[in-house]
Amino acid sequence: MxxxxxxxxxxxxxxxxxxxxxxxxxxxxxxxVPESLCPKIDLVVEELFMNIANHAHPKTREEMEIHCLPLEEDVGERPQFCLVFKDWGPPFNPLDPPPPSLEPDIELRPIxxxxxxxxxxxxxxxxxxxxGDHNIVTACFRLPGRE
Amino acid sequence: MEITIEKRDAGTLVRVGGRMDAVAAPDFEKECAGVVESGEKLVVVDLAQLEYISSAGLRSILATAKKIKATGGAMKFSGLAGMVEEVFQVSGLGTLFEVAATPDEAF
Structure with a gap:
């Protein structure tokens, strides 16, 4: 198994x-998963975790879940590592908001x-x-090619 | 996260090391607010020892930059590398600021 x-x-x-x-x-x-990918994964965990911390209110269940899935070896040329984030807050699709302003003037750039x-x-x-009553976000990372 | 502040003739050098995440970012903002409130017009932030930065760190940087600009001052960066440099590029922050290789070049 x-x-x-x-x-x-x-x-x-x-x-x-x-x-x-x-x-x-x-x-x-x-x-x-190679060490070189870890800062990116760390960043994605923080952003998605904080997104739930900041937006998932009120919740039908207090705790959120993070699932580390087994490596998927059979999806194209390189294996991928996937994380699943589940929360029991109101429907919230983080992919919905428009892309942020990349306005070049510091004073005009929104925080x-x-x-x-x-x-x-x-x-x-x-x-x-x-x-049902929960949001599921799945984030996947392709592993660097094996030489 | 470690922050050291060094007053120089031309301005103030703020060196940041470790992780600037949602937990630590408010400390950076607080330390820099003290520098700006002292009347400093040039703040150089050296990130050579910074291993990790998230959007919370970028927000603290932007908030600080806005404060400095409001007083007629400027904020510059040095020592961007690895993941920190990538985050600056992806977020577009790299084009908002003057970025030098070393603190001495930034002053």
Missing amino acids: GPQAAILSIEATLPHLRAAQDFVRRHAASRG GGLGIHMVTRMTDSLAYVRE
């Missing part, structure tokens, strides 16, 4: 952010809106689905 998904159930509040990142980092390493923009740029695929 293949490896199972590792699941962390955790309160989506700022004091738990680093525990969520540690969990993903540990499981990424145990699945053979914020950059998190999801970076997530879309740092992942190889990003998907949202509403299932």
